Amino acid sequence: MKKVLFTLCLAVFLFTTSCASNNLGESVKNTGRSTTPVQQDAKWAVKWWMxxxxxxxxxxxxxxxxxxxxxGDSITHAWDRQKKTWEKYYAKRKALNIGFSGDRTEHVLWRLDNGAVDGINPKALVLMIGTNNAGHHQEASAExxxxxxxxxxxxxxxLPETKILMLAIFPRGKDDNDKLRKLTMGTNEIIKTYADNKDIFYMNINDIFLDDKRVxxxxxxxxxxxxxxEMYPKWAEAIEPKLAELMEE
Structure with missing residues (x-):
């Protein structure tokens, strides 16, 4: 019983300490749809997702x-098809791609709750998620x-020792007037405040996808x-200097 209580107290202490050391504040898990872990249940995905x-x-x-x-989601999932670029930048680093098509934040939370990163201690993690929250539910940016x-x-x-490189959600739709792009742009404005440049770093590489009029x-x-x-090598090139820095290479 004492061992169980000690383990529970230690977990609470680690969580409190980790939140206090950055810009994340108190736990928001299970406070809404986007924060409540669930399995993917889309009909087109259920056969392959689990x-x-x-x-x-x-x-x-x-x-x-x-x-x-x-x-991340399908945009990250597609790294599985980028063998040449993956081999050049990430294979030597024993990289793990856990992007899943169709995933929203709540699906990522379920995967994290069910072993996705258990038992590893990577130097860095690249995170990009949220476009499907906008696309599937037209979810408010804040949610x-x-x-x-x-x-x-x-x-x-x-992963208390891992440096997190959080990418701005990539642009979608024709231009900044697109309804869904407005939602993701709003989300990006909020999540950039989560970076403390100690454990969590924010990077917006969206200009590589847009022309000078943001089209x-x-x-x-x-x-x-x-x-x-053709854009995946450009993505890799854009984040490589920062990723190498975070990995202390």
Whole structure:
């Protein structure tokens, strides 16, 4: 009984300490839809989502000393198709890609609750999530940001030594007048305040996707949401200096 109480107190202490050391404040988990962990239940995803989760748990064990993690939705999931760029930048770092198509913040929280990063101690984690909160629910920017905060809080507890590189949600829609882009831009304005430049770092690389009038073209994102294959090397190049710095390379 004493051991159980000690473990519980230690967990509370670690969580409180991790939140106090950054800009995240008190726990927001389970305070709304975006912060309440749930499995993915979209009809098009249910057949592969749980098998992928189990596959990634096994891959994590096989990789062993994982040094960098990519966590997100379909935009991150698509790194699985970028073999050449992945090999160039991330394979040598024993990188783990746990991007899942269709995921919203609540699905990422479920995966974190169910072993996604357990048992590893990566030097860095690259996080981008939230566009599906806007796209599926037209969720208010503040609610999506709260879901991202819950993810960051969870990561700080599970990976206290890992530097988190939080990316601004990538642009979507034709221009800044697009309704969904307005939502994600609003979220970005909030989540950048979560960075403390000690454990959590914020980076906005969205200019690489837009022209000088902030228009998104289909030769960059064919559906005005998912980057085309040619953009993944540019993404890697854009974050590489900061990622290398965080990994102390």
């Amino acid at each position: 098998p992928r989760h189990k596959e990634k748990l096994a891959q994590k064990e096989k990789l062993g000393d994982v040094q960098v993690v990519f966590l 999506t940001a709260k879901g991202i905060k819950a993810i960051l809080q969870e990561l700080r507890v599970k 998104l073209h289909k030769n960059v994102m064919r559906d005005l949401l998912h980057p085309n294959n």
